[in-house]
Amino acid sequence: MIGGDVRGRLIKDIFFKGIVCLFAFLSLLPLFLILYYITKNGIMVIDWDFLFNLPRPIGEAGGGVWNAIVGTLMLIVLSSVISIPFGITAGIYLSENKAGKLSNTIRLSVIVLQGTPSIVIGIIAYLWIVAPLQTFSALAGGVALSIMMLPVIVKTTEETLKLIPYHLKEASLALGVPYYKTILKVILPSGLSGILTGILLSVARITGETAPLLFTAFGNQFMNINIFKPIDSLPYRIFYYAMSPYPEWHSFAWGASFILVVLTLALNLIARGISAKWKTRF
Amino acid sequence: MQRDGAVPGTVPNAFRIMDNQTRPEPGNTDRSEKRFNYILAFSGSCIVVLLAAILVTLFITALPSIKEFGLFFFAGKVWDATTETFGALPFLVGTLLSSFLALIISIPFSLAISVFLGEYFKEGAVSTFLRSSVEVLAGIPSVIYGLWGLFLLMPAVRLIEMKIGVAPHGVGILTSSLILAIMIIPFSASIGREVITLVPGDLKEAAYSLGATRFEVIRSIVIPYARSGIIAGILLALGRAIGETMAVTMLIGNSNFLPTSIFSPANTMASVIANEFAEATGITAASLIYVALVLFFVTMVVNIVGTYVIQKLSIESSKEVS
Amino acid sequence: MFAMFSKGVTLMAVVFALVCFATPASSSDMELLGAGATFPQPLYSKMFDAYNQQYKVKINYQGIGSGGGINQLVRKTVDFGGTDAFMTAKELETAGAPVLHIPTCLGAVVVTYNLPGNPKLNFTPDAIAGIFLGAIKKWNDPKIVSANPDVKLPDMPIVAVHRADGSGTTYIFSEYLTKASKEWKETIGTGKSLKWPAGQIGQKGNPGVAGYVKQTPGAVGYVELLYATQNKMPYGNVRNKAGKFIEPSLKAVSAAANVEIPDDTNVSLTDTEAAAGYPISGFTWLIFYKEQSYGRKAKDRAEALAKLLNWMVGDGQKYVEPLQYAPLSKEAAAKANKLIRSMTYNGTPLVK
Numbered sequence: 001m002i003g004g005d006v007r008g009r010l011i012k013d014i015f016f017k018g019i020v021c022l023f024a025f026l027s028l029l030p031l032f033l034i035l036y037y038i039t040k041n042g043i044m045v046i047d048w049d050f051l052f053n054l055p056r057p058i059g060e061a062g063g064g065v066w067n068a069i070v071g072t073l074m075l076i077v078l079s080s081v082i083s084i085p086f087g088i089t090a091g092i093y094l095s096e097n098k099a100g101k102l103s104n105t106i107r108l109s110v111i112v113l114q115g116t117p118s119i120v121i122g123i124i125a126y127l128w129i130v131a132p133l134q135t136f137s138a139l140a141g142g143v144a145l146s147i148m149m150l151p152v153i154v155k156t157t158e159e160t161l162k163l164i165p166y167h168l169k170e171a172s173l174a175l176g177v178p179y180y181k182t183i184l185k186v187i188l189p190s191g192l193s194g195i196l197t198g199i200l201l202s203v204a205r206i207t208g209e210t211a212p213l214l215f216t217a218f219g220n221q222f223m224n225i226n227i228f229k230p231i232d233s234l235p236y237r238i239f240y241y242a243m244s245p246y247p248e249w250h251s252f253a254w255g256a257s258f259i260l261v262v263l264t265l266a267l268n269l270i271a272r273g274i275s276a277k278w279k280t281r282f
Numbered sequence: 283m284q285r286d287g288a289v290p291g292t293v294p295n296a297f298r299i300m301d302n303q304t305r306p307e308p309g310n311t312d313r314s315e316k317r318f319n320y321i322l323a324f325s326g327s328c329i330v331v332l333l334a335a336i337l338v339t340l341f342i343t344a345l346p347s348i349k350e351f352g353l354f355f356f357a358g359k360v361w362d363a364t365t366e367t368f369g370a371l372p373f374l375v376g377t378l379l380s381s382f383l384a385l386i387i388s389i390p391f392s393l394a395i396s397v398f399l400g401e402y403f404k405e406g407a408v409s410t411f412l413r414s415s416v417e418v419l420a421g422i423p424s425v426i427y428g429l430w431g432l433f434l435l436m437p438a439v440r441l442i443e444m445k446i447g448v449a450p451h452g453v454g455i456l457t458s459s460l461i462l463a464i465m466i467i468p469f470s471a472s473i474g475r476e477v478i479t480l481v482p483g484d485l486k487e488a489a490y491s492l493g494a495t496r497f498e499v500i501r502s503i504v505i506p507y508a509r510s511g512i513i514a515g516i517l518l519a520l521g522r523a524i525g526e527t528m529a530v531t532m533l534i535g536n537s538n539f540l541p542t543s544i545f546s547p548a549n550t551m552a553s554v555i556a557n558e559f560a561e562a563t564g565i566t567a568a569s570l571i572y573v574a575l576v577l578f579f580v581t582m583v584v585n586i587v588g589t590y591v592i593q594k595l596s597i598e599s600s601k602e603v604s
Numbered sequence: 605m606f607a608m609f610s611k612g613v614t615l616m617a618v619v620f621a622l623v624c625f626a627t628p629a630s631s632s633d634m635e636l637l638g639a640g641a642t643f644p645q646p647l648y649s650k651m652f653d654a655y656n657q658q659y660k661v662k663i664n665y666q667g668i669g670s671g672g673g674i675n676q677l678v679r680k681t682v683d684f685g686g687t688d689a690f691m692t693a694k695e696l697e698t699a700g701a702p703v704l705h706i707p708t709c710l711g712a713v714v715v716t717y718n719l720p721g722n723p724k725l726n727f728t729p730d731a732i733a734g735i736f737l738g739a740i741k742k743w744n745d746p747k748i749v750s751a752n753p754d755v756k757l758p759d760m761p762i763v764a765v766h767r768a769d770g771s772g773t774t775y776i777f778s779e780y781l782t783k784a785s786k787e788w789k790e791t792i793g794t795g796k797s798l799k800w801p802a803g804q805i806g807q808k809g810n811p812g813v814a815g816y817v818k819q820t821p822g823a824v825g826y827v828e829l830l831y832a833t834q835n836k837m838p839y840g841n842v843r844n845k846a847g848k849f850i851e852p853s854l855k856a857v858s859a860a861a862n863v864e865i866p867d868d869t870n871v872s873l874t875d876t877e878a879a880a881g882y883p884i885s886g887f888t889w890l891i892f893y894k895e896q897s898y899g900r901k902a903k904d905r906a907e908a909l910a911k912l913l914n915w916m917v918g919d920g921q922k923y924v925e926p927l928q929y930a931p932l933s934k935e936a937a938a939k940a941n942k943l944i945r946s947m948t949y950n951g952t953p954l955v956k
Binding site (some may be wrong): 016026035094111127220243 | 330336527528562
């Protein structure tokens, strides 16, 4: 390494830096191609009709994705309602009990759940909800998505609460505040920004999921807000339209993709914004 | 000690919790605290129970197939619904082939991003730009990757196949590996970047003071030090690739036979489930769930190993810092 | 701030609960759920749209393939299924209770392809079998050329694509080939899911096959006629039993349908004897349980289903021809009506 051909080594150094920069930016090429095509093909399609109409019969022109948009929003709300209470309380438990058999088992379970393929979770939701209730439903889709949201919420809650200085809790307890009130009214509010960020990130993750919805929410060409009936969603529409032969449906798929990407990016941005601006400083 | 010793109107917020509060009796505090802890622990154990329930459900519903085919399921080459012979080898090979190919394609790029962000441009506008772009890449839903691949990657691969003289399917192992590679770059890149930043500064300083160039420091100090973390990041990316369903289903050609080359159509464990589950009855359904069980275990092992290596690394490095 | 947040969340939850749980109680829109064949799906989506406008009943039909339709009906997750393949004895047994099939229309399975210039090709049964068996690999193979002396067929590789899901369209197609080609009969046979040659592409649903063929030069696949015509894709004439090359059309399908229809409507139209009949034609059925009180099924739901089925074989038939499917003959419609009248709820007939 030392001595010898200094010029050669310097050339190698610059060369290496060049290669690293090249490859780093090359890897962004697909991203820009994807965003470019989504914007180019998607924007043309988006108009009032596309956003607020229901799909037309197969082969007929026109129609829109309003039922898919509402469906996606409903699924988000449904899965959040199910996963947030469990996720936050479990995260609180883990941050308060750093060691112990139960804690470690929970942490392991969270890791395993996070890595579980979404199609497997879809099967589980089918076996647990669709088969017994004997109907496809938004509820089944919501349950599947909530299982996917859970690990992220638990982890971010735990990490956020761990960062809160111990003396805050100590001060509150020293004043005689009951333990549960300390957690609920002192600790949680301080960590709110981190927890919210975690929730928004997990929502952003499940917004685009299709596989778990294939045999649960099932799809619906009509508008539906009843959670016990099948429901459409943007990812499902994209899949259905993409795999068809109709050019108009292809452009609808791009349009729906545009809406989906905007939604996902917005959620990510809001999450970052919350994390930056509302962060309680200690 | 008096509770309200301060002057009225100047009581800080934190103390307001105490307003209108009856002093709890010693017994009450214990009980309410116990109850609260119970609720927390219950919630946590629900997660464990959930995971156990998932495992048990998969196992029980797959049981008819497990009993019929046993462990030879993994060696069986034939997946035929009409004769009810099921062997999962084609999907195992399809999964491993597409995932590892995706990994090989993606490693140079994710490594470059890790080094770029971890060493050369740790902060600044360029760094933020690249980091945000990588995050956006990670956030794009799988079905949109599939859509893009269908209309842009497929014709490209078809052209390549025509030039080489292979049957111009456009779909197959290669196409799905390409799209998987793009999808998993962000995962190994971000973990790689984190472990590279964890390399102790004094090690690098020592090398620089001996006259090493940046490249030599990276090659001989940073990468070897961060090696296990980088590998862990790659493992987690692999786990993601193995479980990926939608983009693969749209681009892999849906053939239940062992792929003979990277241009052949195939199926992965995830895509065969997506294709056939809705119509599967009896032993077919049980076999598909057996495949799901295998998929579950494979991703579980890969994820656990990857996560623990990273955790160990960050604990070790935080010990060193302090 | 936390108080505001928690108040906001509570408000949202209350509104959400009201919306979701109040809806079933006040649901004036009856919604039926069906799933299955993609073969008639363009027709069904038109019919259900018209039915919804007229009767305010929502019929949610998802095209998951005939195999999927049968399976989900047996698992009782849907009110009715759609299939182009009559249920096998084994499937009927798994269903547990009697399942009725009523035909809704007739259609044609066409061989569609993607070649420069969109030539109109003639196919012999042996040529079709050879293509999908993988024996014929190029478009200018003598077996294809011999039936098309006027067409300049290119030296392009054939990219054959089949149905990856359990498909009634596959059933009709393979049933025809089993009857018309000895080689096919001995190697592959008939069924909804077949042991296709290794290395052949599969796609989901009629739309998936049509979409792939449309995008891939040199590709060939089998789809229902409407998918080809709606997408301006060329499709071939097929030589029938009488020796003539027949163009798939409404007329040719109807010609193939002049056969005796049994009471349970289980009849095959492939490889027809009719001189002007298209040889790859078939009925498509809707399947449902004869006894409608099972699970949590309410009586009004069963009545809605009976009403829908009656409409589909009656007034609804006016949507069939514009979409190039062939309508039910008087005889077929009569048999279907009889079957619908035999539907019961807790023993009492649903339709008077």
